[in-house]
Amino acid sequence: MIPVHGFKGETVAVLGLGRSGMTAARALREGGATVLAWDDGAKGRDAAEAEGFEVRDLTRSGALEGVITMIVSPGIPHLYPAPHPAIRAAWDAGVAVDNDIGLFFRSLGYDAPRTVCITGSNGKSTTSALLHHILTAAGKTAHLAGNIGRGVLDIDMPGEDDVVVLELSSYQTELARSLTPDICVFTNLSPDHLDRHAGLGGYFAAKRRLFAEGGPDRAVIGVDEDEGRFLANQLQEAPVDDRVIRVSIGKLTGPGWQVTAKKGWLAEHRKGRQVASVDLRDIPGLPGRHNHQNACAAWAAARALGLGPREIEAALRSYPGLPHRSQRIAERGGVIFVNDSKATNVDAASQALQAFRKIRWICGGLEKDGGLHALQPHFENVAKAYVIGREADAFALDLGSGVEIEICTDMATAVSRAAAEAQPGDVVLLAPAAASFDQYDNFERRGEDFIACVAALD
Structure with missing residues (x-):
């Protein structure tokens, strides 16, 4: 751990108690600071209390008295679409707002x-x-x-x-x-x-x-x-x-x-x-x-x-590649299975579609702004699309014409159908072109589900 310098004897607030927030709190305490911790979720607050940090609602009137700096976790909006109430309180109190990168x-x-x-x-x-x-x-x-x-x-x-x-x-x-x-x-x-x-x-x-x-x-x-x-x-x-x-x-x-x-x-x-x-x-x-x-x-x-x-x-x-990023996970009967769950936007998915030929494409999820039209020039590489997600029908409609589509909704169905229809030389590719949060906690969980479904094939 890197102890944070410059705050010995001072009080520092930490807003957001996920991985980066808890690490920042520990590093601040290691450097001699008094830490006030807050998270909107009870799980984060309980974790901080278990490590001996004082938990204080930073949105409460007077909560920032004596605080010199507030450290904010990346997932918390600090300006758009609207600042978190604790950040507004920091502005009003003249408390500097920073993050763990600044502390580093x-x-x-x-x-x-x-x-x-x-x-x-x-x-x-x-x-x-x-x-x-x-x-x-x-x-x-x-x-x-x-x-x-x-x-x-x-x-x-x-x-x-x-x-x-x-x-x-x-x-x-x-x-x-x-x-x-x-x-x-x-x-x-x-x-x-x-x-x-x-x-x-x-x-x-x-x-x-x-x-x-x-x-x-x-x-x-x-x-x-x-x-x-x-x-x-x-x-x-x-x-x-x-x-x-x-x-x-x-x-x-x-x-x-x-x-x-x-x-x-x-x-x-x-x-x-x-x-x-x-x-x-x-x-x-x-x-x-x-x-x-x-x-x-x-x-x-x-x-x-x-x-x-x-x-x-x-x-x-000798580079082995990263999990969930163009990750080749299996080959069955001449069919290659590739996990690119990290392709959470259209640009990343378009790159994945250009990397292979004869693709059985598993896509869908929480669609981002901008639509899917930029993917259409690469449909020539796609034999068929298998759409997952809670709004699979809408996602499929936005894909438009130019590619054969099957609504599968869940990963297990999509993998099963793609594998059943794939021919030797085909690539079953998970490249969702969408966020995962409609069905999964994150893109890693989505990729792990894809890997598990492939492993479960007969």
């Missing part, structure tokens, strides 16, 4: 390790895990935390020569008061969490803040969308500026530092000259164009950390 950076001190922060709409988990794998395979001591795995304050205090890899969501980058990463990575941008950020512009602004206020030494920017091009242009000072590394799954021109993966071939260019190349197409842990983009981003970050092309390539080939 302010607690590192002068002998801080190198820190790589990775954000974006899709691919940030894979990019983070892949970079961590590359560093570990190269013999470096690396820590993986943030929006993936452990809470950022839950890792052991890193040494000066260590590398900390943090996956950060827009919820985390938007609120952190202290952001001092060495390297920042922006994978891509597609519409997501729009209610939480009052639209796409607010969503991008939350991501951009990591770069604009973080002031990294190096920035790895995916430039396949206009937002990435805009961000790269804002950060560069000249056409040849090695502080910015552009990443694309297409062709890039110009004299700067670039890493591309056109048609599955990763190529690194510097000052107009190719310095390395790797064929990604036969790497089982990185299937499809979207994973090739992730590989480019991780490659660029590893190169910025001083690793050589050969050791990075070797690590790419």
Whole structure:
């Protein structure tokens, strides 16, 4: 655990007592702070009381008297669609609002390790895990935390020569008061969490803040969308500026530092000259164009950390992949079963549909804003769609024409029907293009149900 510095003898409130909130409370107490804890759910409050924290309703009049800072968990709205009442109370009382990411950076001190922060709409988990794998395979001591795995304050205090890899969501980058990463990575941008950020512009602004206020030494920017091009242009000072590394799954021109993966071939260019190349197409842990983009981003970050092309390539080939992200879980009678439950939005699902051919596609769930029309260009790869979810009929209607559809509602039925109709060479793919909360607690539970249903096939 990393003890939080700067609050010894002070009173700090923690709002939200999930993984990050409880870790922050423990780290604050370890650093000598008095912690007041609150969660809207009784389960969280009971857990805090069991660990000896004082539980206090932070919305109550006078509850913030003597409090210097409020630490807010990522899941709690702090501005849109409406601030939590406790946050409004903090504003009124003049109490600073921060999160565990801000506490992490302010607690590192002068002998801080190198820190790589990775954000974006899709691919940030894979990019983070892949970079961590590359560093570990190269013999470096690396820590993986943030929006993936452990809470950022839950890792052991890193040494000066260590590398900390943090996956950060827009919820985390938007609120952190202290952001001092060495390297920042922006994978891509597609519409997501729009209610939480009052639209796409607010969503991008939350991501951009990591770069604009973080002031990294190096920035790895995916430039396949206009937002990435805009961000790269804002950060560069000249056409040849090695502080910015552009990443694309297409062709890039110009004299700067670039890493591309056109048609599955990763190529690194510097000052107009190719310095390395790797064929990604036969790497089982990185299937499809979207994973090739992730590989480019991780490659660029590893190169910025001083690793050589050969050791990075070797690590790419040994990467096992992440659960629920293009995860190949079984092959039965020539039919491959792939779990991409993390494809919770249209952009992620479209990437999954481009990664395979002859797809028996399991999709559906809690549909997000923006509709499903962007998936239609990829229906040529889909033999049939099997729709799950409590609103499966509406989801199927929104898919429109161009693909055969069967309403299955539940996972077991969808897996059974897809497996029964699949032919050798087909891929049964779970890529929901929707959130899981209509039927599951999270996308992990949905993926686990898919795996269990596949295992239960005769």
